[in-house]
Structure formats: C-alpha cells, structure tokens
Amino acid sequence: MKPLTLVMALLGTGSAFAAAPNFVFFITDDISPADLGIYGNRKVHTPNLDRIARKGLVFDNAYLTISSCSPSRCSIITGRYPHNTGAPELHLPLPSGQRTFVQELREAGYHTLLSGKNHMAKPDQLGFAMASDSGPSGSENWIRHLRERPKDQPFFFWFASHDAHHPFQQNAQAPIYDPADVPVPPMLADGPLTRRELANYYHEVSRTDTYAGRIIDELERQGILDSTYFIYCSDNGRPFPRCKTYLYDSGIRTPLLVVGPRVATGRTKSLVSSIDFSATILDLADIPIPETVQGASFRTTLSDPTYSHRDVAFAERNWHVFQLHERAVRSGKWLYIRNWWPARHNVSGESASFRFGAVRELWELAAQGELSPGQALLTVTPQPPELLFDVEADPFQMVNLAGETNHSDTLRRMRLLVEQWIEETGDSVPANPTPDRQPLHQSDQQAKIRRGDLPGADKGAERINRPGPIRTDH
Template sequence: MFSFINNIRIKTAAQSLLTLCILLLVPHASAEQRPNIILIVADDLNWDDLGAYGNTGVNTPNLDKLAKNGMRFDNAYLTASSCSPSRASMITGRYPHNTDAEQLHWPLPKEQITVSQTLHDAGYWTAAAGKWHLGEDTKQRFDVVRESKYGIDEPSGSAQWLPLLNMRPKEKPFFLWLASWDSHRPFYQGKYPHKHTQEDVRLPPYYPATELYMNDFAAYYDEISRLDEYVGKVVSTLETQGVAGNTLIIFVADNGRPFARDKTTLYDSGVKTPFIAHWPDGIAKGSVSDSLISSIDLAPTFTALANAVTPASFEGRSLVSLFKNPSAPFRDFAISERNWHDFEDHGRSVRTKQYRYIRNNYFDLPATPSADTVYHKTWWELTRLFEQGALTQQQSRPFLAPRPKEELYDLESDPYELTNLARNNQYQAILQQHSDILDNWIEETNDFIPSFRTLDDFDRKTGAYAPNRKRPRPSKMEMYQASGRY
C-alpha cells in the first residue's frame, strides 16, 4: 500500500515538474486565443429540475437561455452523490476514493493536484467564491478565494460572484469556481425572485403527495430560481465586460435534490447532473449531446482548452471533441460512489446508456439520507406514514433493511428506477455485464471496502446529533491498512 501511494506521488510530482518546464520553454498563447473558464456548481440540485431539462414548473429563464444558446448534455453523471467528495473529484479530475477526500467533510490533501493550480501555472488568474467545502490547503491553489459561510454571510452563497468577476486582472485569461448554497436546506432563507406554488410542483412517485411535501418542493424550486438569477447576473457582467464570446461557462450540480431518495443515493436522482456548456466562440448554439460523460472529465477539459499539460493524475477525458461533434461516442459507462455522509454507507454504481447497476456493500443498513434531510419535518412525516403502513413499497425504501445486494434498472422503461431487475432471469446477462464492468473498474482504480465502519453522526430515525456514538473517523491510511487490499 505504501509503495502504491508513493508511486502516485512520485508520478504526480514528476508530471508537475514536466508541466513547469514546458511552460517555461513554450510561450503562452494570448488571452484572446485561450478561453476564460467559469465553472458554476449548484448545491443539491436535481438534473431535471430546470426548464431546460423539461420541468417547466421551475422558473429558470437564465439557465434555460444558457442552454438554448449553448450545449445541453443529457447524460452527465457525477462520481459521488455527496457534496464535498463530488467537488473534490471535479477539482482533481479523480474518482473520490483516489482524492483521499471521499468521505463528507474530509479536506482535500495538499498532495492532490488540482485543475486550479494547473491553470494558474499555465498563466490563468484563478479564483473561487461561494460555498467552499474543499479544505484550507486547497485555497492555496487559487489566487483569490472568497468563501461564503452559510447563514452568516448571506443565504444564497453567490453574493461574491460578481465582485470577483469585476476584480479580475484584464491582461490574463481567468478561471472562476463559483459555488452556490442554493438549493441546500434549510429553505425559506432570504429573498427569492420567484415564488412557486403547489401547482408548479412535479412530484416523483416515490414521495407521498401530502400538503407538506408539495409545499416543501415549491420552496426548493424557489431556491433554484434564486440560483438562476445569479447565473443571469454573471452572463450580463461578462457581456458588459466584452468577454462573453470567449468565455466558457459550465453549469453543474454537486448531487441530487435534498430529499430522502435523491441526495446521497446512487440513483439518477442522486448522481445524474444538469450539465450546460455555453461558449459563443466555441460551441454551436442550441446543440444537444446525448453522449455519456462524467464529472471527472471537467478538469482535463479545462487544461486542454488552456493549452496546459494535463497532469497524469487526472482520470477523466477532455470533452473538447464533443463541443465540436455533440453526437460522437465518448464513454461506455460512468461510475459513481457512495461513501460515509453523516451516516455510514458504502456502494458503487455503473451507469450505461440504458441501465443502472448498483452494488450495496453495506446492504444490512437502511438507505438513510443525509442529516439535513433527516432533521427536517418532511422526514418526520415520511417516518410517521411508514409506521402507519401508509407508504408504497417505493416510498418506503429509505427505511428498509436489509436492502438488495444488487440492483439493476432499465432507465428507458423505468426512468424513476422503481423496478429492480437484478433477480429477473431475463436480465442475468445484463446484470453480469455490469457487474464485470464494476469489478474491472475496482481493480483499475485500486478501490476497496474498509474492514471496519465509521459510526453515524446522527440518529437515523430522528436526526438528533449523537455525540456519544461518535469516535474519531479513521484516517485514509488506517482504512487502506484495514481493508487488506494492500
């Protein structure tokens, strides 16, 4: 295990040295030749809760316009259904378990190579504003970081986006990491540009259509509309500055909506992301790509556009070819991870064009959602209805244990992933094919299952903080050693 980690560090150090040598020997392309790059990361947003993706009940005129004038990706997937691991994966171009930050709130180690540092070394001005969630060491990989503390600074997390854009040096291309708190719980915080009603709500069938749920979804839509307003302000500022044409904006989410069968799950509602790319000088207006892509593809895309050497540690692939040919084949599958997030769990998932395969490694545990969901009154209502026997089997899933060891869904006929086909005799060949894909990926990426579990931080039923059950979480080194894999 030690030799494995040391080899990775030696490789990445050598790659960094090579990058520096090339940058010293080869003159930078001018700012006009290389695009400015803005990555906007929404918080807890489902892929299909935007007008551009078919949910016309949500007021998102600016994001809809961004998609209409750029490229919409319809098969984009995250590597994690949990906020900080997902963000760590984006900024390093690596799968969560290889970032050493795969569990919630684990800071990204300073040994990890980030795309922000790579772009900085290539001559870009790099800055971040809004929600952070990446640890203190990662702040040193940007020229400027303006972190927003939720509930202290302002509720949207987006107030520093425009000041950052206005302070950029005009002689350099720039890379901005803009992260919102919208649409993270709690809702009803601050002002909203649009108020939604129950009539606007499109409720998935795995939630009960109670008054509380309908109103809570409407409040979630309100948060999305505020995020949309800030995206519009960014675009307007770029136009005022005269740089909109040569600025690539990519809009994504870190995981699915903050409800019981979405965020922290390995279903599409947990790991499928909206993915909008807008670049007037480089992407055809109104284009749509059905090609399957992953969030680990962001970092190598940015380095390719910046004419920077892509670090060997990046595990993704550049999307630049899809900007030119949206229908080109790209990936055969996308992998997503489920690790500790407030509550213990461990699972992996394979998504192909038609199917999703899930392997629940801790199948003895119920699929308890994140703590921000569990300490909310919608969870208490769901719990009450479950105890009364008033929920359908699908609505009861977050409470059921044991879970199936394996799950398989046909997304063409079952978009909400309601019917598990893993034990259906007609699908055994497909099940085996996807299981083999996952096994090969586990070997190739040195994934593992820890031999001991991290304790929950909260009560799974009430959401109450459980300090008496909490002990120090194991370090990554301890987890490697205990796994028996190395």
C-alpha cells in the same frame, strides 16, 4: 514551464493571453436536473438557463462520481474518484498532496478565484489566488469579481452557490412558490410537509437561475462572452429522500450546460462523468493533463454532440452521516448498483432525520402502508444487495430487474464492470468503517466525527492513477 507561461515569456503577456479562453464554473449545491426548465420542468422558473441553453450544449447523460457534498467537489477539482482523493467521506478535507486542475491553470498564468461555498480545503492549497463568500446565496459577489478581475490575465472563476442547500432562505432574488402548486418528484411522499419543503427548495433553485443570467449579461457587457466557457452543474441531487447521496438518477445525475467558443448548440446524449471536468477544462485551455487525472476530456463532444468519449460511468456511495458502501455503473440504458451492507438501513441525513419535513412524512406514510414499494424501499431492511434498472423504460428507477432471469447476462456484465473498476482503482470495503454520527431519526450534530478506515486506504488508492474502464468492447 507550462505552455501558456512559456508563450508569455517568448511573446509578452498581451500576445499570450489573447488566445487563452476564460472559464466560469458555476457549481450549484444539491440540485437535480429534473428541477430545471432545460430538463423539462415547466413549474420551476429558470428562464435565464433556458435563454443560455440556446447558446450552448445541454448534456442529458452527465453523471457525478458521488452524490455527497465535499467528496463530489474534491473529485471534480482533482479529476479523481472519491476513494482515490483521500477525501471520500463527507467533511473530509482534500489531502495537500492531491493535485487540482486549478493549480495547473494558475501555474499557467490564469487568475483563479473561488467565490461561495468551498468545502474542500484552503483556497491556496486548491490553486485559488483569491476567495470570498457571502449569504444567503453565496453568489452576491460574483459580478464584482468579474468587473474587478485583472484585465491582463485570462481567468478561471469557481462560482459555488449555497443554493439549494438546507436550511432554505428566501429573498427577493427568485420567485416564491405556492406549496399547493409545486411538482412532487415520484420518489417522495406527496403531503403538506413535503410540498412546503419543496416550495422553499424551488425558490433557491430559481435563485441560481437569477445569478446565471447576471453572469452571462456581465460577460456580454464586457465583450468577452465569445471567449469564455460558462459551465453550469451541481455537486449532487436535491436534498430529499432517495435523492441526495443515492446512486439513482435523482441523486447521481447532474445538470450540465456548457456555453463557449466553438461549443455546439442543442443537446447531447453522450455519457460524461464529473471526473472528466478537469481534463476537459485543461484541454480547452491547451494545458497538459497531469497523469493524476483519471477522467478523460470530452472536448470533441462540445463541438460534435454525437461523439461520446466514454461508454461507462462509475459512482460510489460512502459515509454521509450514516455508514454506507455502494458502487454503481451506468452503461447504455442500464444502471447497476451493488450494496455491500444490505442489512443496514439505506439512509443519509437527508433521508433519515425527522428535522426535515419530507423525511418525517415519508417514514410515517411508509409505516401506514400508503407508499409504493419504490417510495418505501429506503425505510425497510434488508435492502437488495444488487439493483438493475432500465433507465429508459424506468426513468425514476422504481423497478429492480436484478432478479429476473431474462436480464441475467446484463446483470453479470455490469457486475464484472464494477469489479474491474474496483480492482484497477484500488477501491476496498472498510474493515473498520466510520460509525453513524447519530441515531436513525435524530439530528445529533456531534462536534467531532470519529473516523474509521476509508475505502481504498488499505490499497494505497490515493497514489493510484489508473481510471478503470472507460470504453467497452460492445
């Protein structure tokens, strides 16, 4: 019997639930931290998140396990690396045998609900008692759910917006941006097509802020804000070239804002991984963490921002419209990326398809020699097999240090960390990988994807629970 369920049986429903915290898990779609005011952006309007951040803790070094929609969500909800979930590639459903932290919450007596984007599996399989969706934001039902929830149960709400995912749709819930006035991230081409696309994207970024503010206001109105954890994050980086699907910070780093009981206010530089979200939420609910969870709780960091529960964070890049196989580790100020298929173009749909204006503009300007080497890198072959970046000195990861002799010791150390993680978690390079879905610059949305071998399948990775390194000796 689960702890909360046991207390219910002994003391009665009301007594048991009085001490149980609530959770609102707000996961956005395709948003990078640099697009929010709480991370220094002064052009994109996110006043509600600015206000909410004053009540809680902002994480400056939160990293995803993959920068690809469905694999990222499946990783978060299981607390497992993508190759260990059985769903490491885009559009693969989570296998029914995988355990989710939402199932643990529901069995312990929580009212669980998913509203907005799913992209994982059937809601009941994931542990949700209810599910709903709406458009264009996916956020339109959230306040109603908060008001109509059962009042005799603690709740966990997985609120998943469609913002800010292509195709962008404008409405009255956020500002309309002038393309001439929007900030252009340095890895993109600064041209009219890119600016127009960014203006539409930033509208949807701001729309997530609108709904974040409404959630906090409703929790305050109901008098339950002090007993509710509010978590704001994203599944991957902005849907633009060299961002979404990539293992640079523009793709793999996530915004993370947490407000709740005994959560400190301010900022933390402590390293966390999205694989840790499940363990942390269960820990905060005082529910045992299943052995299938590979992540580790950062509960202590929430009350002590100087505490770091991990020294390394790993990430992977698998098939996402095109064949990809890269692995990465972040440790201290260093980011290391290894590419197993350097002869291939290093692209996904959001960096290759000419139906996106920013993609067309970048490739055309690259062909004309009008981009910096860092901006143009994804358009050339072969690719570097290894990348090493000093993230503090080079925040946009434009200068590869892997070939410099004075960084050879760091390169070797980071390479060994990735190799150890691969070995311990049962990762592998597919011998017969899933083929590209479409030609390089086309948008051939095939009805059926012919899957190949999945990374880790030959090693039985779905059944492996070892997490790989978390702490290092230095």
